[in-house]
Amino acid sequence: MTTLDILQAVAAGQLTPTAASAQLEASQTADLGFANVDLSRQQRNGVPEVVYGAGKTATQIVGIIQAMPKQTTPILTTRLSAEKFAALQPALPQAVYHAAARCMTVGTLPTPATDDYIAVVTAGTSDQPVAEEAAITAQAFGNHVERVYDVGVAGIHRLFAKLDVIRGAKVVIVIAGMEGALASVVGGLIDKPLIAVPTSVGYGTNFQGMTALLTMLNSCASGITVVNIDNGFGAAYSASMINQL
Amino acid sequence: MTTLDILQAVAAGQLTPTAASAQLEASQTADLGFANVDLSRQQRNGVPEVVYGAGKTATQIVGIIQAMPKQTTPILTTRLSAEKFAALQPALPQAVYHAAARCMTVGTLPTPATDDYIAVVTAGTSDQPVAEEAAITAQAFGNHVERVYDVGVAGIHRLFAKLDVIRGAKVVIVIAGMEGALASVVGGLIDKPLIAVPTSVGYGTNFQGMTALLTMLNSCASGITVVNIDNGFGAAYSASMINQL
Amino acid sequence: MTTLDILQAVAAGQLTPTAASAQLEASQTADLGFANVDLSRQQRNGVPEVVYGAGKTATQIVGIIQAMPKQTTPILTTRLSAEKFAALQPALPQAVYHAAARCMTVGTLPTPATDDYIAVVTAGTSDQPVAEEAAITAQAFGNHVERVYDVGVAGIHRLFAKLDVIRGAKVVIVIAGMEGALASVVGGLIDKPLIAVPTSVGYGTNFQGMTALLTMLNSCASGITVVNIDNGFGAAYSASMINQL
Amino acid sequence: MTTLDILQAVAAGQLTPTAASAQLEASQTADLGFANVDLSRQQRNGVPEVVYGAGKTATQIVGIIQAMPKQTTPILTTRLSAEKFAALQPALPQAVYHAAARCMTVGTLPTPATDDYIAVVTAGTSDQPVAEEAAITAQAFGNHVERVYDVGVAGIHRLFAKLDVIRGAKVVIVIAGMEGALASVVGGLIDKPLIAVPTSVGYGTNFQGMTALLTMLNSCASGITVVNIDNGFGAAYSASMINQL
Amino acid sequence: MTTLDILQAVAAGQLTPTAASAQLEASQTADLGFANVDLSRQQRNGVPEVVYGAGKTATQIVGIIQAMPKQTTPILTTRLSAEKFAALQPALPQAVYHAAARCMTVGTLPTPATDDYIAVVTAGTSDQPVAEEAAITAQAFGNHVERVYDVGVAGIHRLFAKLDVIRGAKVVIVIAGMEGALASVVGGLIDKPLIAVPTSVGYGTNFQGMTALLTMLNSCASGITVVNIDNGFGAAYSASMINQL
Amino acid sequence: MTTLDILQAVAAGQLTPTAASAQLEASQTADLGFANVDLSRQQRNGVPEVVYGAGKTATQIVGIIQAMPKQTTPILTTRLSAEKFAALQPALPQAVYHAAARCMTVGTLPTPATDDYIAVVTAGTSDQPVAEEAAITAQAFGNHVERVYDVGVAGIHRLFAKLDVIRGAKVVIVIAGMEGALASVVGGLIDKPLIAVPTSVGYGTNFQGMTALLTMLNSCASGITVVNIDNGFGAAYSASMINQL
Amino acid sequence: MTTLDILQAVAAGQLTPTAASAQLEASQTADLGFANVDLSRQQRNGVPEVVYGAGKTATQIVGIIQAMPKQTTPILTTRLSAEKFAALQPALPQAVYHAAARCMTVGTLPTPATDDYIAVVTAGTSDQPVAEEAAITAQAFGNHVERVYDVGVAGIHRLFAKLDVIRGAKVVIVIAGMEGALASVVGGLIDKPLIAVPTSVGYGTNFQGMTALLTMLNSCASGITVVNIDNGFGAAYSASMINQL
Amino acid sequence: MTTLDILQAVAAGQLTPTAASAQLEASQTADLGFANVDLSRQQRNGVPEVVYGAGKTATQIVGIIQAMPKQTTPILTTRLSAEKFAALQPALPQAVYHAAARCMTVGTLPTPATDDYIAVVTAGTSDQPVAEEAAITAQAFGNHVERVYDVGVAGIHRLFAKLDVIRGAKVVIVIAGMEGALASVVGGLIDKPLIAVPTSVGYGTNFQGMTALLTMLNSCASGITVVNIDNGFGAAYSASMINQL
Secondary structure (H helix, E strand, C coil): CCHHHHHHHHHCCCCCHHHHHHHHHHHHEEECCCCEEECCHHHHHCCCCCEECCCCCHHHHHHHHHHCCCCCCCEEEECCCHHHHHHHHHHCCCEEEEHHHCEEEECCCCCCCCCCEEEEEECCHHHHHHHHHHHHHHHHCCCEEEEECCCCHHHCHHHHHCHHHHHCCCEEEEEECCCCCHHHHHHCCCCCCEEEEECCCCCHHHHHHHHHHHHHHCCCCCCEEECCCCCHHHHHHHHHHHHCC | CCHHHHHHHHHCCCCCHHHHHHHHHHHHEEECCCCEEECCHHHHHCCCCCEECCCCCHHHHHHHHHHCCCCCCCEEEECCCHHHHHHHHHHCCCEEEEHHHCEEEECCCCCCCCCCEEEEEECCHHHHHHHHHHHHHHHHCCCEEEEECCCCHHHCHHHHHCHHHHHCCCEEEEEECCCCCHHHHHHCCCCCCEEEEECCCCCHHHHHHHHHHHHHHCCCCCCEEECCCCCHHHHHHHHHHHHCC | CCHHHHHHHHHCCCCCHHHHHHHHHHHHEEECCCCEEECCHHHHHCCCCCEECCCCCHHHHHHHHHHCCCCCCCEEEECCCHHHHHHHHHHCCCEEEEHHHCEEEECCCCCCCCCCEEEEEECCHHHHHHHHHHHHHHHHCCCEEEEECCCCHHHCHHHHHCHHHHHCCCEEEEEECCCCCHHHHHHCCCCCCEEEEECCCCCHHHHHHHHHHHHHHCCCCCCEEECCCCCHHHHHHHHHHHHCC | CCHHHHHHHHHCCCCCHHHHHHHHHHHHEEECCCCEEECCHHHHHCCCCCEECCCCCHHHHHHHHHHCCCCCCCEEEECCCHHHHHHHHHHCCCEEEEHHHCEEEECCCCCCCCCCEEEEEECCHHHHHHHHHHHHHHHHCCCEEEEECCCCHHHCHHHHHCHHHHHCCCEEEEEECCCCCHHHHHHCCCCCCEEEEECCCCCHHHHHHHHHHHHHHCCCCCCEEECCCCCHHHHHHHHHHHHCC | CCHHHHHHHHHCCCCCHHHHHHHHHHHHEEECCCCEEECCHHHHHCCCCCEECCCCCHHHHHHHHHHCCCCCCCEEEECCCHHHHHHHHHHCCCEEEEHHHCEEEECCCCCCCCCCEEEEEECCHHHHHHHHHHHHHHHHCCCEEEEECCCCHHHCHHHHHCHHHHHCCCEEEEEECCCCCHHHHHHCCCCCCEEEEECCCCCHHHHHHHHHHHHHHCCCCCCEEECCCCCHHHHHHHHHHHHCC | CCHHHHHHHHHCCCCCHHHHHHHHHHHHEEECCCCEEECCHHHHHCCCCCEECCCCCHHHHHHHHHHCCCCCCCEEEECCCHHHHHHHHHHCCCEEEEHHHCEEEECCCCCCCCCCEEEEEECCHHHHHHHHHHHHHHHHCCCEEEEECCCCHHHCHHHHHCHHHHHCCCEEEEEECCCCCHHHHHHCCCCCCEEEEECCCCCHHHHHHHHHHHHHHCCCCCCEEECCCCCHHHHHHHHHHHHCC | CCHHHHHHHHHCCCCCHHHHHHHHHHHHEEECCCCEEECCHHHHHCCCCCEECCCCCHHHHHHHHHHCCCCCCCEEEECCCHHHHHHHHHHCCCEEEEHHHCEEEECCCCCCCCCCEEEEEECCHHHHHHHHHHHHHHHHCCCEEEEECCCCHHHCHHHHHCHHHHHCCCEEEEEECCCCCHHHHHHCCCCCCEEEEECCCCCHHHHHHHHHHHHHHCCCCCCEEECCCCCHHHHHHHHHHHHCC | CCHHHHHHHHHCCCCCHHHHHHHHHHHHEEECCCCEEECCHHHHHCCCCCEECCCCCHHHHHHHHHHCCCCCCCEEEECCCHHHHHHHHHHCCCEEEEHHHCEEEECCCCCCCCCCEEEEEECCHHHHHHHHHHHHHHHHCCCEEEEECCCCHHHCHHHHHCHHHHHCCCEEEEEECCCCCHHHHHHCCCCCCEEEEECCCCCHHHHHHHHHHHHHHCCCCCCEEECCCCCHHHHHHHHHHHHCC
């Protein structure tokens, strides 16, 4: 029963305002004590709730996943360490762990409906965990993904060699640490939306990714929007919305 | 003659590599001494070069605009003060000044090809200049725009009253200063891409927009990407790319 | 013997200034070498001294608690790890450990004198330790507390479902990490004092709670005051003063 | 007609949900184009909307004030320069300007209902504008105010000489720039809620008030909550809520 | 008489240690009261003292220039406004003002001894003042300079069209504001030392050049060293040392 | 009548506690409304109150000076612009303005009691205003001062030429902007206390003196203590205390 | 043989400049490969070199101590962990470890020559390690020390009870973490030099001592100079210089 | 086959543009999945790719080294822990580990072609790891290196004793932590390019090397360029380019 249904029942005199309020609460959240699971997210946001694994115990994660409503796409858990996965696997035998991405999916990865794809581009080898988090998220949401890894500007011919794949995407995610210049260079060469993800790869004045973030926010190339440091999930979430328009 | 044409002429032996290099330069840039105008941007990025008016003289702006190739959309100049516009108007009598947006267009604003629209949403009255920069940019690129102004979370019923307009957009730009919480609230209520623009409205620990920027980068709602402080142009540029997919 | 008593004894010629000074010192502090326990705090501040457990050894904590004067409310120790509690429990067999709050109380929790209550509201599951520190502190000081957990703005209907409980409080504590937007939204919906507590929950540009702090200091909603990051104790201390006015 | 009235009319079948939504909007906001005035704030927050004068033109301020509903307390405008007041005075002949506070009131200052008072305490002469903003705000909201100015810790006997006035208040506002130590000292001597306001008075590493803010957030004395730098209005708003409990 | 001469005179018994000390002072500094001109800099550093014009009066600048010893290269003054130049020109009729560089030279620019050259490369039009400061400094020190302006990465073909000039230099200065990515891209394409100069061109999170500085310090390309923001002079000083090895 | 006198009168029964409290207040402060002048500072701190001229009107400064008790040293006002001095001179005809120091003295500069002196050492010409503030302050407090200006480490022989004067001081003040390295070098060469004053001279990453401050706080040489940026007065205040031990 | 002796030998023709240079090096440093021990420090600075134990191995510390010249005061090593002391004790059987101070002395602590003393004052129990480092350093340099611990402003009567001891010192060291307000309060009550040491005690916006540092640099009380965070050694070094004037 | 060869083959009609593009990719990168090794770096930059060991597994490092083309200089791996070296040694038996530098070389260190040398100068013992990284890098690239260690300004005679070695270099690397003043002092005494490396040695307000970095960027001495904190490799890379000009 959606919010609109409830409000129409009120209008029809079938429900008092007080009862409607209680019902709204009951139908849209599952209160587990330690969490208040949002049951109407897919209806509201088009995507079901995703479990952020960091800072939750294995038991809590299992509890939340079991409280979630049926959904057409797999249930995704991000920022999940291998240790925590090992601990919760007995309770969720159907779960699949994506080690490079530190993610878990429960349910089959869907087949993309179209050939439109998201390109996930990285500057260096160390950016791979963030890139895989983005790629698995996008796949879990039903997107086709093309990975273009380790094409940073120190050897710019590596980027040009892969430019066709990048230019063919409907939306491009560029992931880079250190100085993050790759986002500007790619941004100047394509005509599609570009979501830039700074990573915490670097040392000294890199300030755990702050330098790459600032680079991306101040890019001289247009058409670049930015997410938080290491937030591969968030970039893929937005990219999926765009790719499925 | 595109880059590909030139390279194929090289392959056909009609052009030496050295001549090809010179031709590439000649066909794609206009060197004005003070500026090296990029003539291939529309081909590369799908959008012609936009003139950033801050830090250029009226004479320089006129020179750049006169050097630009014919284009189907109006030539847009951003961050242009009323004083500078008055100085360059005699040389560009067909130019139109959009005072609230601090922008100038040369050429007729195009009629949008579809009903798809970009919603431009602000938290408060003081965010209007940034919002208008975004709206005029989007219109100059051929988009339909819906303005939803002054619906910040201090009076959240104002937002709910306009929720249908916001939810109907293909992509939403949320513009807010102070603590920037509006982006998170809207992000939790829609199923479309959201581009957040922090503004420099505020005082004290607002740090000229840094607080709103940080809020938007750390939003608990997903699907939000962010641009630089006060960068209405950049948000509209990305939103236009998305709206026209 | 209060400070006033001592000064009046001086005026009465019963005490020399030098003797008065010594007596002031003796009656108001207990010098343990490693600590100079403040014996007049309840008289001065209305609340007895609270032991901050971080950075003190189990032995030091026992020593301070044993040096404290009789008091009507339980002796509260905050920021106490489970390990340290285990170490000092033999010396303080009557102590009770509140694990979720990382607090210890010695003495029975008092029954609140009135029905007035403090609402403790959190944005997410990870904010719980700070919330429990606030709740136990408030209860130790004799307040009635209502907990409203995990109602962050990403699923704002969860907040509206609990709005009656929040609006019924005499003072509200809002606890949030990440971007901390919940404080602004609640602040716009109530007519009671709101104390906001930023938590260090988040990553990247969250900067260990700095982003949530800045959000709360710059809220567009009025009536919000703020305490240090993760300072659940401090928020409850002020809230208790207000609730008991 | 309140929100509840509207919802009950829906339940009674006197109003369709769509009509209810429109009515909610119409009854609670006044859309001036440049502003979306919040008409239900007094009902929601207990205090009518206050006009923030900075960044609004004289014409806009007059427009907003004329659109506001009748209210029992004077309409308050803060951060209003003398120049702007001179410009709008002809349109609002009944307005009174409080120069030291940079505030304007329209309507008579109310007589406080009780003898409970708010103490406004400053460290130095330069903190006076912020203190007056706080004092006038509190008076406009119907509170009795006691001013205790220039009692900073460099000459701590000045503070002790006024301690009785401070200790007699129901809530204390401490305003200080430079290193802001006054808040900690007062906090250690009273048993009432203390709201600390850092000011931008200072130079060099004061960082426009950041040092005083950090001092107040990290106070070793308990019971202190903090507002944004120079935010005398915000402190008074919260203090008024507390004083009128 | 050099320092070595003086010390040898001491060894020869021709000078007492005390007299030597006085002589060292007399021969190597000119004390003007407001300044203590360093007369041995060319001997020590290979380059005579350069006058930093900011924060000195026209009279002080004239005084210092007149106190300087004869030198083979022109006397260079940097950071000199047009107004200040106009004020001191009567006293130094032979002085030449380089407006775009905000520099003044007294004495003829020398003819470079070799064809080795320094390439001065900029990302955008607004970086020109810093670039000209670098170029005039390098020329005043006797170097051949090639200017390559406005070849930022948003239109990277502009850079490739000028790559031969850049690769032909003995040392390259790259000057960029905003995100400063040009330094990384050039650094990946050349085999000569690269000195990067961040400029204060940009807005918002550019932080007056801090972003470009951080980008350059964290470049994924090797062989890049960096100077202070807007320090065209310093870059040219080091580049000249390298070019003349 | 000192505080001790008053307390002894209480002990003698000649004064009630209440009367004593009032008398303490009356004898030790002069309440001017805009300021609460501290009359017991010389008794408490050994030095009478000094007027900080910034942010006070000419009228306020005159009022405070006229309210101050007789004192053996001149009344010192710091941070006083030439304009403000011109405005208050008619009311204080005996006042002397020290332009380079931006200070005013009322009363004759005292003759130092001993030959012990404070050396005031600067790195560059632009540090002079801070140095003069320090020198005049020290002289107003009765100290002998030796000025050693413009001996920064870029021409370190200038420092060595003046080392005897510096080593002969009882306490040394080192004043430097830019990178502030002079403090470390002097600190490694002397056996007396060194007070370092960072100045706001510099640009770019100097951050208005922050770089020099950090340098001084982290000096590899021991025996260096530091004051706020540009705080020549504070350094001289401490140096005077030390010089007069 | 001092530097002066060597230079006079040159003047006397007994030494060539080259030989003098070699001799200067030989007589003033002991090159251990891993360290270049400074043998002339006592002659230059009045205090022999002190070993900074952090980041050196036990073997390195033993080597440096054995290379140091005879001295009248004990050899002091700071920042030495108990583990490292245990490792080096066999090689230095006469060494004494001061656990609370994390310092080691080799040689008997000297008897102070006078009754003049340094007061070491702390705000809280957690500041003790820094305080003990200061106290042991001062004692090792031959000073009498009075410890006044745990008298922070939250219970200001504790400070007043010890004021006589503090006021009797020739120089006062105030050590505080959290907001560091104790320095300002003590500074307003004494007439002797005060050296303030911020400590890294605190959490959240304390920023590892940055807040206390800023407080101390911006104190409204005069006569306060500051050292680096947790730098008890540095404060004692300066205080010793002052105490022994 | 170089890029030029390929392009000439295109011009000669021996290669289609598409085939040329594929060949460019194949000849210039080796795609290992986890890395995209840059095979044309020596041709482009004059120096073959160097392996950055941090954040790569032993297996990945071995894989990359085995994929690299033959080169005349040894293959250098930096930031390699002793543990990781032990793990990969069996697979690379010819590898040599330089423990103090945390570097590995595969292949014989070349004999320098000339007597020109790079001086590597440090302020203190703790700067040695960064210095050794610089020295081994320079040697691996075929340079003669002179080490001058532990000559910081606290004992400046140590520096003067080694000045001849420093002045004799063709390029000087100065490495310093804490306040980094050594760079300025050396810069004022030489006439060769100076590359400054800040190190993370220090505590408190050193901010992990930020203070030394700022010092070096703001040096009052000219001719200093700077690299990232602890970046000994980068300094040596640039110095090698300069030394081999």
